[in-house]
Amino acid sequence: MALTKAELFEKLLEQIKWQPNESEQSYFEGAVIDKVVVHTKSRRWDFYIGLEAVLPYATFIDLKNHIELAFKEIASVSLAFRTNSEQLEAGKLGDYWQWVAQNSGLNSPLQVSLAKNKPPYVDGKRVVLLAENELLQNFLKNEALGKIEATYQNLGFPKFNLNVLLDETKSQAKIEEFKQKQALSDAELTKRAVEAIQKQNAKKKQTKQEPAPVTGEGPLLMGKAISSDLPIRPMVEITEEERSVVIEGYVFDKEVREFKSERQLLTLKVTDYTSSFIVKKFSRTDEDKAFFAAFKTGMWVRVRGSVQEDSFIHDLTVNAYDLQEVKHAKRV
Structure with a gap:
């Protein structure tokens, strides 16, 4: 019995008890699970998901949290996306920046500074990332750029090359503004996740359970x-x-x-x-x-x-x- 790739994705949403809201539904039209790679020894499942376009950052985090929660007792989970997006969306590029900087597999004390750095932006046909100082600029050029670009592409972004420039202006005010905006966004996402879990728990308590046909405690x-x-x-x-x-x-x-x-x-x-x-x-x-x-x-x-x-x-x-x-x- 074989399910189609689209049916597998629907079963995944059914298992994690999550459905996109009205404004998000268009992103999941034609969504499929391209493949799942199961690492039996390390108990990790790699999901490769096909979508029409890069998800809004809030939707990505919401979906990721629900999948990780549903699989918590089964295995650790990683997600990779393939999209048909050819146009680089500058807004989403910035929205994902802190997550990308923290999840690109970089192993350096400069990673903290990188996450606080201003996000990349589109300048004509170039994607530009400003470095606050020469130390960060050299770290980006020598160690980080390839991993950052690959992480963006894993999220469904079209392939692009980052150009690192030294930020001569050191506009601290704009950096603080971005950090505050990101902090508020992360706080709102955390609040939404907590409310969803509380609502689900309250619903379970209110629902009258049918008498269990098998006595005893523990799994069947x-x-x-x-x-x-x-x-x-x-x-x-x-x-x-x-x-x-x-x-x-x-x-x-x-x-x-x-x-x-x-x-x-x-x-x-x-x-x-x-x-x-x-x-x-x-x-x-x-x-x-x-x-x-x-x-x-x-x-x-x-x-x-x-x-x-x-x-x-x-x-x-x-x-x-x-x-x-x-x-x-x-x-x-």
């Missing part, structure tokens, strides 16, 4: 516990039948069918955003049926089972031996 577990030390296979790498694999993914669809024999079949559609799989498991006891009822869409699950071609849908499926919920820590 059917079969044997699957050690977190076992290597997790990215779904995109599974292309043929195998005796035993371990996968993890987000459950975006669930179905339980009951047969005349009173046995039930649990079918979960699961994605790790590299690809997607159908996971199947037959019940053996009434307790199994209670577990089937407890598994819900929106959960993150770890599955150990065999990969076989299903004769009905003519596609590879995972027949689960062991199935457990990957429980997220409560948000504080």
Whole structure:
């Protein structure tokens, strides 16, 4: 079962419980997940997302925060964007400046000074970055420019070269004005994130929960516990039948069918955003049926089972031996 790249992006938004507001929706028309690179040892997922244009800075931070929060207990996350933008937008170039300066992988005491520096600006066909002194100018030319340009391009900006000039005027007033404006913007973004989390927590408290069909505390577990030390296979790498694999993914669809024999079949559609799989498991006891009822869409699950071609849908499926919920820590 293969989802399109656009469907994968929609499932990602569904998992992180975030939707762009009315003014942001145009930026996500035709949005796709180009690919996801899963680093199993370091537990890091690299998302490569295709968009029409560079996101407004506030939208980028909001989306990034929601994805990192949703994946906090699963893996660390990095985002890279590909856009169709050919025109360099000067306003966005400045809006992203502090974030770019702090996240370009620079390892120098001058990085702090760089983040406080005035942002680059467009002068005709050139992109200019003013340095406050010769020390910063030399650091930029010798060590920083390539990393800064690459970080901007990772955010979806079209390719450009920075030209570093010495700021003869040393206009401290303008620098302070920019810093104050950025501080207010960051404070507003933090406030929005806190309000969103508080609102979600309040909604959870007010909602009456249905009685849990399975008693006991902790994540759901059917079969044997699957050690977190076992290597997790990215779904995109599974292309043929195998005796035993371990996968993890987000459950975006669930179905339980009951047969005349009173046995039930649990079918979960699961994605790790590299690809997607159908996971199947037959019940053996009434307790199994209670577990089937407890598994819900929106959960993150770890599955150990065999990969076989299903004769009905003519596609590879995972027949689960062991199935457990990957429980997220409560948000504080």
